Amino acid sequence: MTTDPFAWTQSLNTLFAQVWNKLSRGVHDRHAPARHPTLATVDAGGAPQARTVVLRAADKAASSLRVYTDAQSHKVAELRATPAAALHVWDSAAHLQIRLATSVAIRTGKDVSDIWDKMPDHARLAYGSAPAPGMPVPEALGYRKTPDPHAFAVLDLTIDSMDVVHLGPDHRRAAFRRDDGWAGHWLAP
Amino acid sequence: MTTDPFAWTQSLNTLFAQVWNKLSRGVHDRHAPARHPTLATVDAGGAPQARTVVLRAADKAASSLRVYTDAQSHKVAELRATPAAALHVWDSAAHLQIRLATSVAIRTGKDVSDIWDKMPDHARLAYGSAPAPGMPVPEALGYRKTPDPHAFAVLDLTIDSMDVVHLGPDHRRAAFRRDDGWAGHWLAP
Numbered sequence: 292m293t294t295d296p297f298a299w300t301q302s303l304n305t306l307f308a309q310v311w312n313k314l315s316r317g318v319h320d321r322h323a324p325a326r327h328p329t330l331a332t333v334d335a336g337g338a339p340q341a342r343t344v345v346l347r348a349a350d351k352a353a354s355s356l357r358v359y360t361d362a363q364s365h366k367v368a369e370l371r372a373t374p375a376a377a378l379h380v381w382d383s384a385a386h387l388q389i390r391l392a393t394s395v396a397i398r399t400g401k402d403v404s405d406i407w408d409k410m411p412d413h414a415r416l417a418y419g420s421a422p423a424p425g426m427p428v429p430e431a432l433g434y435r436k437t438p439d440p441h442a443f444a445v446l447d448l449t450i451d452s453m454d455v456v457h458l459g460p461d462h463r464r465a466a467f468r469r470d471d472g473w474a475g476h477w478l479a480p
Numbered sequence: 481m482t483t484d485p486f487a488w489t490q491s492l493n494t495l496f497a498q499v500w501n502k503l504s505r506g507v508h509d510r511h512a513p514a515r516h517p518t519l520a521t522v523d524a525g526g527a528p529q530a531r532t533v534v535l536r537a538a539d540k541a542a543s544s545l546r547v548y549t550d551a552q553s554h555k556v557a558e559l560r561a562t563p564a565a566a567l568h569v570w571d572s573a574a575h576l577q578i579r580l581a582t583s584v585a586i587r588t589g590k591d592v593s594d595i596w597d598k599m600p601d602h603a604r605l606a607y608g609s610a611p612a613p614g615m616p617v618p619e620a621l622g623y624r625k626t627p628d629p630h631a632f633a634v635l636d637l638t639i640d641s642m643d644v645v646h647l648g649p650d651h652r653r654a655a656f657r658r659d660d661g662w663a664g665h666w667l668a669p
Binding site: 301327329331332333337338339340341342343373375376377378379381383388390392420421422423424425426427428429430431432433434454461463464465466476477478479480 | 490516518520521522526527528529530531532562564565566567568570572577579581609610611612613614615616617618619620621622623643650652653654655665666667668669
């Protein structure tokens with residue numbers, strides 16, 4: 292038995308498993324660092340955009356993640372044009388950075404009505420806004436939020452690759468790729 | 481006198497001032513949320529990339545920020561090709577998201593030797609790696625870190641615009657732009 296709390300950094304297998312532990316914790320624990328990752332996209336002008344999102348699901352078998360958003364938001368327009376997103380988590384207690392390169396599918400309408408139907412009223416308030424999110428309003432509260440199933444979008448993120456860094460007494464960095472079955476290899480940090 | 485800890489969310493002026501308070505705290509307090517923002521860039525394939533950085537300076541008068549990096553890192557190559565970066569801070573205690581659109585100048589060599597000369601030895605270890613950061617290594621610790629002034633780069637981020645969101649009993653969102661003197665206007669959140 293080791294007492295090293297960072298023993299999981301020693302091998303590619305255990306590092307990869309820890310990434311999925313952290314992502315799963317993000318879905319189930321509202322205080323976990325992976326609960327609120329940063330989602331980066333590219334806008335119409337070719338510039339990067341980044342914002343906090345809430346992690347809703349993590350499927351290790353499929354190597355996919357799920358996020359909800361207002362279908363009228365800028366990020367959805369950006370993802371329709373460039374369906375690639377980087378998802379970033381910094382877990383300060385674990386000294387762990389997780390960077391995910393993903394391909395994004397946008398699902399709306401009947402395709403996600405099963406999720407909408409099970410959502411409580413207070414949660415539905417996040418989807419449906421007049422004017423749309425990011426549009427100018429004459430004063431701070433000059434908008435209305437009205438739950439609208441047509442404004443509900445699910446972003447399904449298929450992970451293509453991971454870049455994982457642990458900052459310890461020795462730094463370790465590894466890359467994992469879907470196309471080699473997530474075997475992984477070490478990188479210089 | 482108000483006792484509302486979020487009174488600063490009520491006006492554009494106080495919201496803007498709070499953004500700069502938070503950025504300054506990030507420079508001076510290693511435990512502040514703005515100490516470790518996420519920097520997003522666009523890579524050669526047009527995909528977004530995001531990683532944690534350390535905020536080294538914040539100049540409100542010039543509306544600029546500063547970050548250090550290894551000159552051989554991928555982010556420097558990305559910024560040479562596309563000199564735009566998004567800087568993102570999520571301050572969970574303040575329920576505040578700060579999103580900054582910036583133009584980036586990369587400074588190296590003699591131009592930054594004054595900073596290098598004042599840097600303690602242990603800090604210099606972050607700049608200079610063989611192989612370069614992000615390159616494959618045969619085992620986890622198969623790299624050497626040797627301080628190298630030629631591997632030290634300063635990223636000067638000139639802020640072009642801000643998108644600021646406060647999630648409270650009422651959500652508030654505002655945009656601030658350099659080209660209107662940071663007067664700001666409200667957006668639908």
